[in-house]
Amino acid sequence: MSIKKKIYVTEPLLPNLEDFNVYLKDIWDSKWITNMGDKHNLLENRLKEVLKVNNVSLFNNGTIALLVAIKALELPYGSEVITTPFTFAATPHCISWNGLKPVFCDIEPDTMTIDADKIERMITPNTSAILGVHVYGFPCHVEKIDKIAKKYNLKVIYDGAHVFSTEINGKSIGNFGDITMFSFHATKLFNTIEGGCLTYNNPNLVRKIYNLRNFGIQSEELVEEVGINGKMNELQACMGLLNLELYKEEQLKRKRVKAFYDKNLSSIKGIRIPKMPENTTNSYQYYPIIIEDDYPISRNELYDKFKLINIMTRKYFYPACSDYECYKNNLDVKLSDLSVVNDLKNKVLCLPFYGSLEESVLNEICEVLNNEAKVRTKIY
Ligand SMILES: Cc1ncc(COP(=O)(O)O)c(C=O)c1O
The missing domain is CATH 3.40.640.10 (Type I PLP-dependent aspartate aminotransferase-like (Major domain))
Incomplete structure (x- = not known):
């Protein structure tokens, strides 16, 4: 669809x-x-x-x-x-x-x-x-x-x-x-x-x-x-x-969207949902998921699949700032071992996340992520 x-x-x-x-x-x-x-x-x-x-x-x-x-x-x-x-x-x-x-x-x-x-x-x-x-x-x-x-x-x-x-x-x-x-x-x-x-x-x-x-x-x-x-x-x-006057109600709606995603995505092999530390309240700003190596397709392939059906996810933060033209060969900038950054920049996908997201759209998003996992499991 x-x-x-x-x-x-x-x-x-x-x-x-x-x-x-x-x-x-x-x-x-x-x-x-x-x-x-x-x-x-x-x-x-x-x-x-x-x-x-x-x-x-x-x-x-x-x-x-x-x-x-x-x-x-x-x-x-x-x-x-x-x-x-x-x-x-x-x-x-x-x-x-x-x-x-x-x-x-x-x-x-x-x-x-x-x-x-x-x-x-x-x-x-x-x-x-x-x-x-x-x-x-x-x-x-x-x-x-x-x-x-x-x-x-x-x-x-x-x-x-x-x-x-x-x-x-x-x-x-x-x-x-x-x-x-x-x-x-x-x-x-x-x-x-x-x-x-x-x-x-x-x-x-x-x-x-x-x-x-x-x-x-x-x-x-x-x-x-x-x-x-x-x-x-x-x-x-x-x-x-x-x-x-409105932001708290919006947070409540996003809390429901988060619960829907959590329920439908948390058991998919290869998808990791980062958890908020227990002592912290959630601002409900973004809903990032991590497409791990054991998910059948890459984050970039998923991004393209969603785009084809008009769902515009975001690859925040790709490229990492350390990859920018203005920073990567700049003598005024110091880089350390950025192995976690260089791994996660290719794996994080931010899903649509706002209060008025319709359930049919949420279902569609979760279905794409579930189906992709199932189809590939059959082939391999
Ligand atoms: C992490 C972060 N820092 C700074 C900014 C810049 O804020 P503004 O767009 O209000 O200038 C943004 C986004 O807009 C951001 O996501």
């Missing part, structure tokens, strides 16, 4: 149009459309409660937020930042744009986050920070990373683009490390169309981050920093205020 409408890996969470129009009318009446307006400030405060952190600074997108996070920590120019290549391009690009050197560390096979046990051997006198990514919603080993950072006096930044509202042992994930970045891009569980934020607990960073986000302008006649334009506008903030 071929599905008529293309099914993508996600669908943006969209508020009711009438509700959005009420907010728009407010903005039109006020004639204040950007520059830390009422809606922006309201969203910043609401997010402090939702993310259970002391400080939230909103941004026009997650990438600019991450650029500013790294800049705010004043790492020595040219120093090394240990990170994962198993992430979206923005993560290492933000390190490089800050004039720092990405040092790519291998990942853990289960959570696919930076392997904390391999970080220490990559530390040199030139290392200034660790940048971990809570990839697909799986948290980094925050306690181990914290210990290493304290021992070597390193800063810790987390890319939390995939972990909106996640908690570890009851503690909100935005409280670990020096700064965490969240992305509110359209593809994320909670979106402001484009957008993002930084969370942090050090009060000394408030003024610094405010300045870096707004050209360094502190007041009409005082420019304190070489800042950039990272401001979130009022329309984005309205989208955020409305989506804050």
Whole structure:
């Protein structure tokens, strides 16, 4: 069976149009459309409660937020930042744009986050920070990373683009490390169309981050920093205020989709479903599966099969950042043994994952994965 409408890996969470129009009318009446307006400030405060952190600074997108996070920590120019290549391009690009050197560390096979046990051997006198990514919603080993950072006096930044509202042992994930970045891009569980934020607990960073986000302008006649334009506008903030009312319901729907996949896929030989650590709540951002060597066809062949029937799965994260043209032969980039990354980059497939996925489509996806396993078993 071929599905008529293309099914993508996600669908943006969209508020009711009438509700959005009420907010728009407010903005039109006020004639204040950007520059830390009422809606922006309201969203910043609401997010402090939702993310259970002391400080939230909103941004026009997650990438600019991450650029500013790294800049705010004043790492020595040219120093090394240990990170994962198993992430979206923005993560290492933000390190490089800050004039720092990405040092790519291998990942853990289960959570696919930076392997904390391999970080220490990559530390040199030139290392200034660790940048971990809570990839697909799986948290980094925050306690181990914290210990290493304290021992070597390193800063810790987390890319939390995939972990909106996640908690570890009851503690909100935005409280670990020096700064965490969240992305509110359209593809994320909670979106402001484009957008993002930084969370942090050090009060000394408030003024610094405010300045870096707004050209360094502190007041009409005082420019304190070489800042950039990272401001979130009022329309984005309205989208955020409305989506804050919806994201929990969307998580519940995704929980059901996850349960359907888990039930129908977990006994297929050759398909591994990575498990969330027990002490962690799920953000329900992605549903990755791993196509192991004993599955009859490769991840790439499966991707092509799905594409032929209009189901657009994603090979996140292929290629790994360490394979990019701009990093692989770059003397400013350090690579270690990346055997787990190089294995998993060819095996992970992210399946369509959003609340309104119809059961017929879910059935079709599971059938493809089941049938492929059965057909080949017969032949060989
Ligand atoms: C892991 C990760 N980091 C950073 C980003 C960049 O965020 P944004 O698109 O909001 O700039 C994304 C995706 O968009 C991401 O998936």
